[in-house]
Amino acid sequence: AQRVTQPEKLLSVFKGAPVELKCNYSYSGSPELFWYVQYSRQRLQLLLRHISRESIKGFTADLNKGETSFHLKKPFAQEEDSAMYYCALGYAGGTSYGKLTFGQGTILTVHP
């Protein structure tokens, strides 16, 4: 079955330190991977997607099909990065519209 695993419920770092939020997925086909973020008192929003290979707010994520991972990284964390982060897997799933499965989420706290 398709699954997304975020092994860390909570992650704490200090400002300026590197941060990596882990995401592993299980899917035998060609997946589309996403990171969504929810800042305090804001709605959940798309942070980045693997197909665009972009850097958003200093975050990057590389799809590693061999390790079935899509870890989110930032070299120097900022206090404003504190938020809940969800990894999500998009796949065809036998339907024309495709399915989107979310991981359990990781709460990132960046201390001053």
Add this chain to the structure above:
Amino acid sequence: NAGVTQTPKFQVLKTGQSMTLQCAQDMNHEYMSWYRQDPGMGLRLIHYSVGAGITDQGEVPNGYNVSRSTTEDFPLRLLSAAPSQTSVYFCASRLRQGHYEQYFGPGTRLTVT
């Protein structure tokens, strides 16, 4: 565009009561869905719809009903509220087939006592 809107923002129900959570989007998106967010469980799909008149069950559909009479609206009905339905509920929409970017509503925090 208002995007995805949800009402109410907060609701307290007694066990056994019924209610409807409202969701609307003004982006002409075909696909709409309802999630619940629980600590340690992430976002779990309750029901979804790929267009007006078409709905289907997600991962945790029990205790909930949906309908999609228009493209814009996708209400979620709790038939007989239970404490296990205490959660934050998010409505989301996405454009059409093959588009995975979802737009989320602000959420409804529901407490069932």
